[in-house]
Amino acid sequence: MKKIGLYIHVPFCVRKCYYCDFVSFPHHGDKVRAYLAGLERELELYHHLLTTVKISTIYLGGGTPSCLSPAELAVLFALLDRHIKREHCLEMTMECNPGTISRAKLQAMKAVGVNRVSLGVQALQDEHLARLGRTHKLAEVYQSYEMIRRAGFKNVNIDLMFALPYQTLKEWETTLTGIMDLEPEHISLYNLVFEKGTQFYHWQRDKRLPPIDEELDLAMYQLALDLLPLAGYRQYEISSFAPRGLECRHNLTYWYNEPYLGLGPGAHSSSGKVRWANAGSLEEYLAALQGGRKPVVEREELSVELQRAETIILGLRLKEGLGRQSFRERFQGDICSIYAKSMAKLQGQGLLKVTPRRVSLTAKGLLFANQVFLEFLPG
Numbered sequence: 165m166k167k168i169g170l171y172i173h174v175p176f177c178v179r180k181c182y183y184c185d186f187v188s189f190p191h192h193g194d195k196v197r198a199y200l201a202g203l204e205r206e207l208e209l210y211h212h213l214l215t216t217v218k219i220s221t222i223y224l225g226g227g228t229p230s231c232l233s234p235a236e237l238a239v240l241f242a243l244l245d246r247h248i249k250r251e252h253c254l255e256m257t258m259e260c261n262p263g264t265i266s267r268a269k270l271q272a273m274k275a276v277g278v279n280r281v282s283l284g285v286q287a288l289q290d291e292h293l294a295r296l297g298r299t300h301k302l303a304e305v306y307q308s309y310e311m312i313r314r315a316g317f318k319n320v321n322i323d324l325m326f327a328l329p330y331q332t333l334k335e336w337e338t339t340l341t342g343i344m345d346l347e348p349e350h351i352s353l354y355n356l357v358f359e360k361g362t363q364f365y366h367w368q369r370d371k372r373l374p375p376i377d378e379e380l381d382l383a384m385y386q387l388a389l390d391l392l393p394l395a396g397y398r399q400y401e402i403s404s405f406a407p408r409g410l411e412c413r414h415n416l417t418y419w420y421n422e423p424y425l426g427l428g429p430g431a432h433s434s435s436g437k438v439r440w441a442n443a444g445s446l447e448e449y450l451a452a453l454q455g456g457r458k459p460v461v462e463r464e465e466l467s468v469e470l471q472r473a474e475t476i477i478l479g480l481r482l483k484e485g486l487g488r489q490s491f492r493e494r495f496q497g498d499i500c501s502i503y504a505k506s507m508a509k510l511q512g513q514g515l516l517k518v519t520p521r522r523v524s525l526t527a528k529g530l531l532f533a534n535q536v537f538l539e540f541l542p543g
């Protein structure tokens with residue numbers, strides 16, 4: 165039986181953060197009800213697949229799933245109970261934001277099988293949180309974290325962001341050490357990107373925000389690489405740190421380029437050979453489902469070249485890199501022969517390390533990963 169990761173997108177937030185380009189809408193009771201009805205139809209349309217695969221991980225992401233009311237969460241969890249077999253599920257994560265959880269919600273999460281909580285902290289300074297348009301304050305970070313622990317969750321990830329406007333290296337250090345003191349099981353960190361269409365993108369274009377200082381951005385990343393291992397957080401992926409055995413299994417599905425199914429507005433899916441995406445507009449998503457159709461708006465059959473490139477790019481995100489044997493088995497050829505020229509160039513630049521078993525980024529390659537990835541994309 166095939167193994168897949170299941171992602172469910174819950175596209176509601178208290179309000180939109182200024183830098184956000186995810187599919188998310190302000191929480192509104194009628195819209196949530198319509199979404200939940202749509203999601204049930206989508207689950208029914210995937211009934212055959214969902215009952216003939218092993219679901220090894222489930223990830224409830226968003227949006228902010230925890231901003232649903234207890235009654236709305238009860239409906240969502242009842243859907244999971246009715247439609248998703250969880251006997252093979254090793255990890256079930258739910259994304260939460262500080263200030264949007266309660267004891268009742270956490271208990272309901274436990275009851276449905278959530279065993280990993282991902283908390284979107286981002287920064288430990290009220291000034292930065294406000295500038296990002298986040299709805300929480302520092303005090304709520306600590307309150308929510310404590311509530312999660314009290315509810316008995318033993319696997320918690322904290323999401324952080326760096327290279328924020330006006331953020332100093334010292335402030336970033338304070339955030340990192342403050343989070344390390346909390347001792348979550350996993351830490352993820354991302355540098356701020358001014359994505360097109362976001363409020364931040366317009367503000368930067370209008371010079372209301374300073375451009376990203378690339379040197380400082382690199383220095384902040386380097387600081388995380390230096391500090392986190394001191395507290396036992398092993399970097400196992402470009403943005404992910406955890407002691408051995410506490411890696412995010414769901415995200416490993418993506419990095420190993422294994423199949424996953426995404427449900428909900430804007431969710432993406434991949435079988436490895438074909439990938440598809442749902443409509444990001446709630447109206448379009450619901451209209452398709454009301455008409456009895458899957459809400460898929462993009463579908464792409466991947467050429468072998470693209471499958472290979474994606475497997476390499478995703479695999480190189482991992483610190484251990486890509487196994488040459490598994491690559492050979494999947495693509496009937498050795499990575500070092502197929503990409504001889506690019507590999508020689510990247511090795512010469514000190515960005516790539518090649519051993520008889522694996523290909524991985526060097527310490528320098530980690531800092532310039534995007535440059536490495538470009539080399540593998542079909543021309």
Ligand code: SF4
Nearest residue numbers: 177180181184226227
């Ligand atoms: S909480 Fe997350 S998904 Fe929601 S608006 Fe902010 S960044 Fe976007």
